[in-house]
Amino acid sequence: MGGGGGGGGAGGPLFESRGAKGRLWYKLYAASVLVGIFLIWVYRAIHLPKGGGGGGEGRLIWIGLFGAEIFFGLYWILTQVVRWNPIYHQTFKGRLSKRYENDLPPIDIFVCTADPTIEPPMLVVNTVLSMMAFDYPTKKLSVYLSDDGFSQLTFYALLEAASFSKFWIPYCNKFKVEQSPASYFSSVSNLTEFYSANEFSAIKILIDGRDPKTVDVEGVSLPTLVYVAREKRHEYPHNFKAGAINALIRVSSEISDAPFILIVDCDMYSNSSQSVRDAMCFFMDGENGHDIAFVQFPQNFRNLHKNNTYGDYITIVNEILSLWFIPFAYIITATQAFSLLECLRCGETFTSWWNMQKMKMMRRTTSYLFSFIDTTLQQLGLGNSGFIITAKIAEDEALKRFSYVTALFVSLNLIWPSLLTYQWRIFFFEISLC
Numbered sequence: 259m260g261g262g263g264g265g266g267g268a269g270g271p272l273f274e275s276r277g278a279k280g281r282l283w284y285k286l287y288a289a290s291v292l293v294g295i296f297l298i299w300v301y302r303a304i305h306l307p308k309g310g311g312g313g314g315e316g317r318l319i320w321i322g323l324f325g326a327e328i329f330f331g332l333y334w335i336l337t338q339v340v341r342w343n344p345i346y347h348q349t350f351k352g353r354l355s356k357r358y359e360n361d362l363p364p365i366d367i368f369v370c371t372a373d374p375t376i377e378p379p380m381l382v383v384n385t386v387l388s389m390m391a392f393d394y395p396t397k398k399l400s401v402y403l404s405d406d407g408f409s410q411l412t413f414y415a416l417l418e419a420a421s422f423s424k425f426w427i428p429y430c431n432k433f434k435v436e437q438s439p440a441s442y443f444s445s446v447s448n449l450t451e452f453y454s455a456n457e458f459s460a461i462k463i464l465i466d467g468r469d470p471k472t473v474d475v476e477g478v479s480l481p482t483l484v485y486v487a488r489e490k491r492h493e494y495p496h497n498f499k500a501g502a503i504n505a506l507i508r509v510s511s512e513i514s515d516a517p518f519i520l521i522v523d524c525d526m527y528s529n530s531s532q533s534v535r536d537a538m539c540f541f542m543d544g545e546n547g548h549d550i551a552f553v554q555f556p557q558n559f560r561n562l563h564k565n566n567t568y569g570d571y572i573t574i575v576n577e578i579l580s581l582w583f584i585p586f587a588y589i590i591t592a593t594q595a596f597s598l599l600e601c602l603r604c605g606e607t608f609t610s611w612w613n614m615q616k617m618k619m620m621r622r623t624t625s626y627l628f629s630f631i632d633t634t635l636q637q638l639g640l641g642n643s644g645f646i647i648t649a650k651i652a653e654d655e656a657l658k659r660f661s662y663v664t665a666l667f668v669s670l671n672l673i674w675p676s677l678l679t680y681q682w683r684i685f686f687f688e689i690s691l692c
């Protein structure tokens with residue numbers, strides 16, 4: 259697959275799409291895992307223990323395991339959708355600039371925040387400032403912050419950010435800074451003291467880019483900056499982030515009304531000041547731009563540190579009693595080996611991969627299980643939604659918990675095989691039963 263971007267006028271397309279290399283190997287691997295899954299299902303179906311004579315419990319466990327394996331198989335098949343035929347897109351920002359630099363379309367950027375304790379103003383303001391510092395004509399950028407928490411602290415932090423941006427944006431342009439000014443705001447402690455309460459309102463234009471007098475310290479115009487807090491009442495469905503975005507669409511249509519909207523969470527950072535230009539390469543491409551309505555950047559979740567927690571050894575007891583052992587062993591080995599290779603290719607270490615497997619195992623038996631139960635109860639009308647915004651920073655408490663878990667892992671490793679090995683042991687135990 260090649261040249262997806264098409265012509266797009268003189269000087270070549272604004273983007274090119276290419277299929278990933280080595281896909282045949284991936285497809286062979288995926289097909290072999292599918293065969294393995296299928297064999298496991300067959301094995302479960304034909305070896306189902308008989309019901310009567312005290313064997314009922316074994317039969318129930320067997321059916322439970324079968325259910326889990328059916329779920330695993332279906333989940334695995336579904337997730338192949340994004341893996342079967344990945345396509346890489348390359349943008350040509352030089353061409354974009356050459357062709358459209360003076361006609362680049364306006365962009366409205368929506369940042370959502372909902373809770374000043376979980377999403378501290380410093381984090382929110384950093385995200386806002388990094389959005390304002392995009393390498394894009396400032397007159398064409400408008401940043402809207404939706405604050406579902408209706409927090410004075412967030413509002414005043416944003417006010418501070420508005421005046422700080424007059425210094426920060428020219429500084430970013432001059433020294434090609436790609437990061438947010440976290441260190442600056444960590445020194446500003448109690449912002450509420452500086453302003454009177456009546457300055458606080460639900461919609462406030464903090465920087466009006468339409469006003470020719472709003473310029474930075476170097477006399478260059480600034481992006482528009484707007485604070486929006488909608489009213490959330492318990493008796494009406496407010497629809498969380500989606501509701502906040504709807505409110506922002508209505509507000510922005512009265513102020514800047516840009517034809518393109520970029521949506522980010524307040525805990526997201528763009529790792530390149532060129533990101534919006536990348537997106538524009540897709541929308542502005544002469545040949546394919548009209549067919550594209552939506553561009554999504556991949557999210558990358560970084561580890562707290564390289565190896566996350568401490569590693570350990572793998573001990574596996576082989577108890578091969580039946581040929582049916584092969585598909586089980588193959589699925590475990592092949593999928594683990596594949597995920598290890600994928601991690602190594604992305605620059606992770608073996609230890610960090612191993613720790614990630616353990617964390618996955620813990621999450622499956624705790625948070626995923628709880629949220630599954632929570633959603634099921636909610637769907638059955640037996641409980642309220644337990645939507646809780648996730649903590650965005652490594653607070654002292656969280657760091658304490660993190661080191662506690664790390665310590666726990668170490669002691670677990672000393673006295674007990676690691677959780678994953680434990681999982682393997684259950685598996686081998688189960689195989690030896692049949």
Ligand SMILES: O=c1ccn([C@@H]2O[C@H](COP(=O)(O)OP(=O)(O)O[C@H]3O[C@H](CO)[C@@H](O)[C@H](O)[C@H]3O)[C@@H](O)[C@H]2O)c(=O)[nH]1
Nearest residue numbers: 370371372373406497498499502522523524525646647648
């Ligand atoms: O009533 C609400 C609740 C949440 N949010 C915002 O929604 C975003 C996502 O919430 P978060 O707790 O950060 O969820 P995550 O699991 O971290 O986010 C992932 O999952 C969300 C929905 O499942 C997606 O919207 C996000 O883009 C995606 O990063 C945050 O900016 C919140 O401030 C609101 O604006 N209003």
Ligand SMILES: [Mn+2]
Nearest residue numbers: 523525526648
């Ligand atoms: Mn988030």
